[in-house]
Amino acid sequence: MSKKASNACPSFISNTFFTYSTVKMVEVPNSAIALLNRVIQLVICGYIALYIVWYQRGYQEFQEPRGTSVAKIKGVSSVSVKIPSSPSANHSRVVWDTTEYGLPPLENNAFFIATHQIVTYDQSDSRCPSALKSKLFCANKTSICKEGKPTPSTSGFFTGKCVASFENSSISVCEISGWCPEEMSASTDLQISLHDLSNFTIFIKTSVTFQRFDINLRNIGDNTNFSCRYHPIGDQRCPIIRVGDILEGLHTDIPALIKEGGVIEIEQLWECNFDYDKRLCYPRYLFHLLQSGDDKQSPGINYRTAYKYRFDNTTYRLLSKVHGLRFVISISGRGGRFHALQLFLAIGSGIGYMVIAGLVCDFIMVHVHKSRNTFRAGKVSLVRPTETTSS
Template sequence: MASLGWSCMTSFLTYETNKSVVVKSWSVGIINRLVQLMIISYFVGYVFLYERAYQEADTAIESSVITKVKGFGKLENNVMDVADYIYPPQGEGVFSIITTVITTHNQFQGICPEIDGKFNCSTNSCVFLFKGIITGVCNTSVGTCESEGWCPAEDDSVKIKPMAEFVNFTIYIKNSIRFPLYNVTRGNFPPTIEPKKCIHDRISNSLCPVFRVGDILNQTTHNVTELGGEIGINIEWMCNLDQDVELCLPKYSFTKLDAPFEKSKISKGYNFRFAKYYKTADGTEFRTLHKAYAVRFEVKVTGTARKFSLIPTVINVMAALTSIGMGTILCDIILLNCLKGAQQYKEKKFEEVGLKRSTVRVKRNNCYSDSGAISISTDY
């Protein structure tokens, strides 16, 4: 046990130092330089030039979005303007353009038969929830369940021709952003753009924030005319503040947010209901119910501002210099395990030095005393 403890103590109380060994081998030298070249290329090309690791990034973008839609359309022989087809009307970053409306007029509170005849009450029990609260009574005259609620019940199987003109509507997006770390503010309407001639085009007029609805839908390559849908308008600000701040400009892209549900059998597209309430002369309340199919637009703003900073530059330079040493590690593995002269390289690279104690007799005042002296022995 004592010998084991002494062995552990001896192993612990050791010191290691580097020893330089020059290996004259073309193959190992080429591998070493290639690895170093790959590491340097990675840090220079990807880390510093592509990722711009010498800059500090501000991703806490502050953003404000105001929208305005213009255009006229025709739905069931009625001319529709912005007040008719935009919901909500406040001009926020999320809004809907109504393309089709199924209207149920003069609904009063009462008891009426269900319109949907999929569950005939002569063969099915009246326990299903349709357009109101099921009373459990079968209306034998029409063969459907009876419900309590707003009557007559809504019939959403009616086919209404969508408002075709909505593809020519225009959407103006007013976006202002701020990067708080650098206190930089920008707007998405450059002063060089002529407002009256401004319609967004990916190639010829990519900075114009006025978009034609049909162009947006063409870029998403999805049909939302009949059942509606959800469209994302993405505004991306990627700003290099080491350059002129006027070069900090937005990029626009469009995505169909509900694309994963197109093959779903339940709730395709996008629709919602709203009602307008009235009263008769005797005070009885009634309403007109609207089921609206719409294209829902959601404006999303993202951005990053970058500027030179000494701290990330020093950190990444030190990381690059440290990583260059990986070439030495790889070459050591090859020399110690793969080449024919591996044993000879091991003997040259690893040298074990021990300390031996010798006794020297010193004469003082006609007396001899022992004094410890240390000599270094080298084992190969």
């Protein structure tokens, strides 16, 4: 046995490194199978040429754009003014321009339009009844108004007293120590006009770069007409967009969106083919609703700001709760240019699909065709090992 083992090692090395093996070819004179094989191969070749190479631009190397955007909003609106704590009060209207609703005035790749504002004037650090909206009813029982405990709305601390409501003297509520009057107990409600908001315009100025190709682009050309308005079919290159056109395509509750606020994405899709003139590359604008105003839990978007001032040695503040539309500008897409290596890789990956033709035809001949036994005998060789006896 040791002699056989010693001879096996050189034989294995010889067969591995010095013997060439190839696949046995079996010719089948069957026109139907041959035609099927060529049709499948032709379909695969068409898939490689039309889809992988042409449609998917497999002959190019790609890079995603990098860049930044700045937006400017223009428009003026008539804003309704209401006092929720005094329903019988006469409603008035004021005018909001960019300074009023563009808060904050500048963000990086984003901007905000205030649509609904709740303002509490002349707050001072003192004691006052809690707002009815806080639902801190006590009915002359001070057990729920435990002194020194913060209120659920975190607007102040309980004083331990039960007093008449500022909004309705027939109702008793807990007294608080904090910035008084409390928000919503003596606040003014301002809401923008939907009709005016729809006519606001957004001017987007974007610069992107494709560093691999040493190409820098802007969405504004030398011949840009700044009196244009963006339209997905009529004028795709215009950088000025009506807010109304954005809202109409969101398919959401617009009044709730105006009242509670929301988040909207403006996607700039740069699909560029740098085998042609780079000036033919410009973005498409897509609009997506990320946060709506009619969600059951935590709808919309809002934030609070306070402005402090002093009068007669007393510190006052003006508190504003602002709801609005936050627009986030994103940049996506890709730019491509011809590259020979990418072309060969695309063709090579497609050639691998050619084995499908042989697999389909072999399956038919071995398992389906009426002459399957004859084909199997010609294709498959059964080798039976011979038994040897050791001396």
